[in-house]
Amino acid sequence: MSQGGGKYGMASRWDSARVAGNIYLAVAVLIALLPLLLVAINTFKPHVAIVANPLSLPTSINFANFTRAWRGGHFSTGIVNSLLLSGSTVLITLACASLAAYALARRQIRGWQAMTIYFLCATTVPIQLFLFPLYFVLAKLGLIGNFLATATILSAINLPISIFLLRAYVLGIPREIDDAAFMDGATPWQTFRHVILPLMQPGLITVAIIVFLNSWNEFLITTTFQKGRGNLTMTLGYLSMNGIYATDQGAMMAGAFILVAPIIIFVLILQRFFIAGMSAGAVKG
Amino acid sequence: MARFRSVAFSHALFVAPALVVSVAIVLLPALLTLLVAFADWDGASTPTFVGLKNFQAVFSDPVFWGALFNNVQWMVIFLTIPMAIAMVAASILMRRKRSSAVFQIIFLLPYVLSPVANAVIWQNIIFDPISGLLGFVSRSWFPLFNPLTDTRTALYAVAGVDIWHFWGYLAVVFFAAMRQTPEDQLEAAFIEGASGWQVFWNVTLPNILPTVALMLVLVTIFSFLTFDYVYLITQGGPARSTEMLSTFAYAFAFTSFQVGKAATVALAMSFFGLIASLVYVRMSRSEIQL
Structure with missing residues (x-):
């Protein structure tokens, strides 16, 4: 019993460590992505809908924000x-x-x-x-x-x-x-x-x-x-x-999308170079 | 023999373009900064020598000391918070080798985006009292205030955005270093029944210490130079509560055209970074096999 208990205690300790690790990673992912997700969902919404609730999903896909952002x-x-x-x-x-x-x-x-x-x-x-x-x-x-x-x-x-x-x-x-x-x-x-x-x-x-x-x-x-x-x-x-379009957040978000999306795609395609390149020269010893 | 000498000559030509670009863009203007710090100069007319007048003016300006204090706070914040967040994340990834590539890419995303995009996104969709998440939460659930408008919190709010952007880089670097921990050391520790914390403290940390030391030095250097997020989000305000040496110098040069004073502040911030730079050069010297 005592032996079994020790083994069991070991396993549950590792399990709880694993759960804590998963929670940590989940929170880290959420924080890293939250501002970018907000850009993604608000890119297609008109200003009033963004002000009403920045967390709501767009009800229609509207590209007018992009034309105003592209010009602005x-x-x-x-x-x-x-x-x-x-x-x-x-x-x-x-x-x-x-x-x-x-x-x-x-x-x-x-x-x-x-x-x-x-x-x-x-x-x-x-x-x-x-x-x-x-x-x-x-x-x-x-x-x-x-x-x-x-x-x-x-x-x-x-x-x-x-x-x-x-x-x-x-x-x-x-x-x-x-x-x-x-x-x-x-x-x-x-x-x-x-x-x-x-x-x-x-x-x-x-x-x-x-x-x-x-x-x-x-x-x-x-x-x-x-x-x-x-x-x-x-x-x-x-x-x-920035500032000039404070009352047209749809255009602001579309502008951010135009700026951010190509870089994210670029990084995803070339990810193996990135992770290597970022840590090159930084890892010592 | 002549051909041997021509190899050396060709190699000298090979290094010349890099050297010329660096000397013309970095070294000579840096020496000019040193001179201009002792002069009155508006950037256009002929500079006049004024001795230590700029130094006296800058060092008797409370804004300078406030900015320096903010840089020191910035350094303390960045030497601890992102380091800790990244270290924990990297340690957790060590036990998830298969999914680690996905997590690393996600954590790196804020780091690879431009400061302009990041700063404007945070200002408009997070902090803004009308269109931002903070404003929405205040209206719908519980009252929150905009930390950027309060002199007591603005610095920490800007630092928060910069930490959000920066910590993923540290996590990737620490993880790359941890992966080089010899597998047999880790196995031996586990066989002896060491806890996760004991393994980290006695095996992983000693192995990645040189990398951690390098990151501490680099963070110290860049804490005295930090510019982008402060300039973009608060311009040093409200009431100069987020003024940094970099934004202070920039305003001297390009708002009031007192280039002499700008140079003086630039020298001061370089001085603080320089101490850390010397450590950096010492650390890297053996590495690059001089």
Whole structure:
């Protein structure tokens, strides 16, 4: 009896732990999703129905909210600017970071150590430490609202972490491969382009996804440098609706839906890159 | 021999674009910030050297100390609450390996959405007294007040939104670290009849300690730089109760065009982050095999 009781007590202790765990996860899921579910159900409702009860399900599917949100949030302009800005940020970052990662990992240049430490320090440098002079210098040069200038700034911010991610890939490629290419008469550029770059591909994809998302979502640099109606990104265009559309929450929710839904789909499709990319570099030991 | 030297030369060319971009965008303007902190500058005309005048003005401004205190509160909140929520969630996921992928994606969703979308959604559909959930609950069930309008609660309300957005990232990182706990250590602990808590305290936690330490350092750095959610939700109000060093500096630069003072505040916030940054660099140095 006592033996059985001990065993039984053990099992029930684990069961109650399991139930507590399930409750914890359920609450966590509910809190994580609640604001997004509210957007989803209120996207199709008119303003009066939202004010009456934000928790009620829509009684009809109405797309009028979307047309008003699309116009009010300047999304036609925003989507073009966001794609140009994030696309160029990814290209600039990938080009600079892959080359630098290769050179720094191979340690052929004098000062590689100092440069590596420099990029390490740049990983956590506060944006505000360089933001103000940079803004007024670019303003003098007439580059405010120039998406290539803004993309270069976003690249500079994303470069250090990208370099370290890609550098880890290069360190995993045996040096003998470089030597073999060298013996075959390949120039350093040919070695990089035809040997190293293809082997770095998984890293390049991870970096591209993370940098794209970072620059798509970025706020401080974007709001400072993409001033002017014609230069708004999708997020800035939506932000310009806030307050003005306080009495048209249907449009506000539709705007949020337009902004959020593509990102969620993007993340769901690429989830295996995401979870890996998010924790890359963060897990130590 | 000449070809060997040309390899070094080519590699120097390879690193040049990244270095030029970073030096032009980050390093030189950062040095300019250092200079401008000692000058009167409206951003357009020629700056004039004023010595320590900006520092005296900023340090004798109670708003600066209020903002610094808010940053410190922010740090204390973020070093504890999201850490604890994420640690518990990650530990629970360890016993649910099959469903963990789904939970991780759900917890990450708020983190991958833009601060603009998150902030505007919370303002309009949660906090708003007319269209938000809080207003609806007040009207239908029991009275609630809008925490954003009260100087005593606004900071915690904004922090709540930021925690909602951030904790999932920590959970994914902690879970990834916990999964690297050697399986035999876990098994040995279970065979010896250790409770779930004992396993966590004696096996899992020591194994993930380097990751936890790194996250503590990063959270400390970013607590002194936090900008997005505060600027988007309260702009530092009501009555400057949510003013942060970052929003304070931003207003100096772009509202009153006192770039010298903005630079001074920027230096102060970088200083606090810098201490944590030094720890970060020390921690990562061995990692990157210098």
